[in-house]
Structures are given as structure tokens and as C-alpha cells.
Amino acid sequence: MxxxxxxxxxxxxxxxxxxxxxxxxxxxxxxxxxxxxxxxIREAFMGPDGFTFSNWQRMAAEPRFWEAVRNTLLLIVIVIPVQFALAFGMALLLQSRLRGSRLYFYLWAVPLAISDLAAGLVWLSIFSDRGYLNSALTDLGIGGGFSWLSYQNTSTMLLAVVLAEVWRSTSLVLIIVVAGMQMIPKEYDEAAQVFGGGAWQRVRHVILPMLKPNLQVALVLRLIMAMQSFAVAQALTGRNFPLLVGETYEWFTALQNPAVASAVALVVLGVSLIASISSLRLLRQPEAEVGLR
Incomplete structure (x- = not known):
């Protein structure tokens, strides 16, 4: 007992x-x-007289909020595909083991150690009116007096923010993709070569299917980080290129309205959750395939 x-x-x-x-x-x-x-959540739905939707109505009535929504979605649509294409291409170059490939990897990973604000200031020194880009154009005799970050030039502002974001955070996707490629058994690629598979066929039918879990993680992380983009655009353009997180900061600090700031923050949270769940479903692996791995 x-x-x-x-x-x-x-x-x-x-x-x-x-x-x-x-x-x-x-x-x-x-x-x-x-x-x-x-x-x-409580702050976003509460007013002086109790439960209210007035904070959400005020948020929706602000034109800059919809500009921030548009700009944030533009960043997601443009930056993330470019980052994944660049990261995958660089990972394939590293896998080919060219001379000096380790040095290339360290150079590509350097921006990962730089903060968002510092990255924005680096690119501000390039795109400002007296920055390196205008100086180089002047030396070449092409021009050089263009205001790249002026509120009147929305397309060049978007270009500057996109380039800064791509440079700053592509290294994160690269590290995840490289880690996934190192986990793929070499026998799979060798078998594909034996059966006459070309480079594109091996990428499509061997590497990409085996990289699905890593691509899934990278996509979720980048979607969340893209929704939270703020410091780079703030350093480059100030409020001339509003983003959702920047509007949260503006409502909370400059306008002294925590209730509307909470409403904008909940929009960021909701869109991040929807985007993350959608990406997880998009790259979900079949159960049989997971069992084989």
C-alpha cells in the first residue's frame, strides 16, 4: 500500500x-x-461618461489616420516581398560557397545590430537636401538640388523609407533562411541532381518546400515588425510620412489623448494578428509532410 x-x-x-x-x-x-x-482596451472604449465609441469616431475622422493606414500597408506590400527575394538570393549565394562568402554574410548581417533610429539617421544623411546623394549628383553634373524628403514629393519619401527598411531588416530574414538551408540534408539536393534536376527545379521542388517552416517564422516576424515601423520613417520624414505606430505616439504625446492613442494601438494589434494568422495558414504544412520531417 x-x-x-x-x-x-x-x-x-x-x-x-x-x-x-x-x-x-x-x-x-x-x-x-x-x-x-x-x-x-478599456482606455479605448471609455470616456468621461462611461462606455463610448467617440474615441474611435475621432480616430476615424482624422485624415492623417487613413494616410497612416495607407502608408503602413504600402510598406508591407512593397518591403516584405523585396526582403524575401533579396534574402533568398543572398542565401543561395552563400550556399554556393563562393570565395569570401563568410565575409559577405557578416557584412549583410551588420544592419541587424543597428537600431531603427540609427538606421533612419544613416539614410537621412544620404537623402537630406545637403546629403551624400545630392552631393554625388552635383559632382556628376546631373543636378543635386532635389528635395527627396519634401512633403511635396510623396513618391521619393516612400522610396527613401522603403530603402531604409529593406537595408535595416533584410538581414533578419537572411539569418532565418540561411539557418533553414543548413538543416536541409545534402542528399536531397544530390538526388535531384542525379535525376537531372536543374538549378531552378532544385530550388522549387527541394529547397523551398523544406524551407516552409523557416519562411513561415520569418514572414510572421516581418509582418509584425512592418506594422510597428516608426523610428526609421520618423527620422527621415517626421510627420510628412505618417505610419500607424507614429500616429499612436503623436496622439499620446503631442495631442495628450491616451484614449485615441489606445484605439490606434488596437488597430495595429488587430491588423498584426490578422496578418500573422493569415500567413500561418498560407504556409501551413500538410500533416503528412510534417510527419515525414
Whole structure:
């Protein structure tokens, strides 16, 4: 009987152990994310007289909010495909093991260590009226007095922000893709070559299917980071190129309206969740394929 009771007690401890190990992380997540989210939701729907939608109406009536929505979506649509194409191309070059490929990898990964604001200031020194780009154009006799970041030139502002974002965060996608490629067994590629598979066929039928989990992680991270883009555009253009997170900051600090700021923040959260779930479903692997891996 004692042995049975001891074995039962040990079994109960083993059942409780995973929950005890997860408990600190759960408490941390609740305090760090759960509680602020609940406070933000309450702030967005509360007014002096109680529950209200007036904060959302004021947010929707602000023209700059819709400009910020448009600019944020433009960044997502333009930057993310370009980053994935560049990262995949650079990863293929690294996989070919050209001379100096390790040096190339370190050079491409340098922007990952630079903060968003610092990256924005770097590109500001290029695109400002007296920046390096206008100086180079003047030396070449092409011109050089163009205001790239003027509020009247929305297309060049978008170009500057896109280039800065691509330079700053492509390295994150590159590292994830390179890590995934290193996990692909060489036998698969060698077998494809034996059966006459060309370079494009090996990429399409061997590398890309095996990279799906890594591409899924990279896509979710980049979608969330793109929705949170702020410091780069702020350093380059100020409020001339509004983004959603920048509007949250503006409502909270300059306009002293935490309620509308919370409403904009909830829009960012909602769009991030929808985009992340959609990307997870888009790149979801069949169960049979997961079992083979």
C-alpha cells in the first residue's frame, strides 16, 4: 500500500511539474502583455461618461489616420516581398560557397545590430537636401538640388523609407533562411541532381518546400515588425510620412489623448494578428509532410 501511495504521489508530481515550469513564463506574459492590453482596451472604449465609441469616431475622422493606414500597408506590400527575394538570393549565394562568402554574410548581417533610429539617421544623411546623394549628383553634373524628403514629393519619401527598411531588416530574414538551408540534408539536393534536376527545379521542388517552416517564422516576424515601423520613417520624414505606430505616439504625446492613442494601438494589434494568422495558414504544412520531417 505504501508503495502504491508513493507511486501515486510521484505520478501526481510528474503531472504537475510541466505546469509549474510554465507558470513563471505565464505570469510574466500576463503582466507584460495581458494586463497592458486589457488597460488599453478599456482606455479605448471609455470616456468621461462611461462606455463610448467617440474615441474611435475621432480616430476615424482624422485624415492623417487613413494616410497612416495607407502608408503602413504600402510598406508591407512593397518591403516584405523585396526582403524575401533579396534574402533568398543572398542565401543561395552563400550556399554556393563562393570565395569570401563568410565575409559577405557578416557584412549583410551588420544592419541587424543597428537600431531603427540609427538606421533612419544613416539614410537621412544620404537623402537630406545637403546629403551624400545630392552631393554625388552635383559632382556628376546631373543636378543635386532635389528635395527627396519634401512633403511635396510623396513618391521619393516612400522610396527613401522603403530603402531604409529593406537595408535595416533584410538581414533578419537572411539569418532565418540561411539557418533553414543548413538543416536541409545534402542528399536531397544530390538526388535531384542525379535525376537531372536543374538549378531552378532544385530550388522549387527541394529547397523551398523544406524551407516552409523557416519562411513561415520569418514572414510572421516581418509582418509584425512592418506594422510597428516608426523610428526609421520618423527620422527621415517626421510627420510628412505618417505610419500607424507614429500616429499612436503623436496622439499620446503631442495631442495628450491616451484614449485615441489606445484605439490606434488596437488597430495595429488587430491588423498584426490578422496578418500573422493569415500567413500561418498560407504556409501551413500538410500533416503528412510534417510527419515525414
Amino acid at each position: 505504501r508503495n502504491l501511495s508513493r507511486s501515486g504521489a510521484e505520478g501526481g508530481r510528474r503531472l504537475r511539474l510541466p505546469y509549474l515550469l510554465v507558470l513563471p513564463s505565464l505570469v510574466f506574459m500576463v503582466l507584460l502583455l495581458g494586463w497592458p492590453t486589457l488597460v488599453g
